[in-house]
Amino acid sequence: MAEHARLSGELSVLRATAAKARQLNRRVELNLAIRDLETRQRTLADNL
Numbered sequence: 001m002a003e004h005a006r007l008s009g010e011l012s013v014l015r016a017t018a019a020k021a022r023q024l025n026r027r028v029e030l031n032l033a034i035r036d037l038e039t040r041q042r043t044l045a046d047n048l
Contacts, residue, residue: 001048007041 011034018030 004044007037011037
């Protein structure tokens with residue numbers, strides 16, 4: 001559960017950063033990182 005909460009926090013930070021990013025390349029990088037974290041979070045939830 002602690003890992004799930006940590007990932008949720010990271011996702012919130014990344015989403016906020018992506019929303020503020022002005023450069024398209026940076027947004028793409030952040031969105032890819034967000035997608036990876038969401039996948040990890042789903043995997044964690046499925047394993048509970």
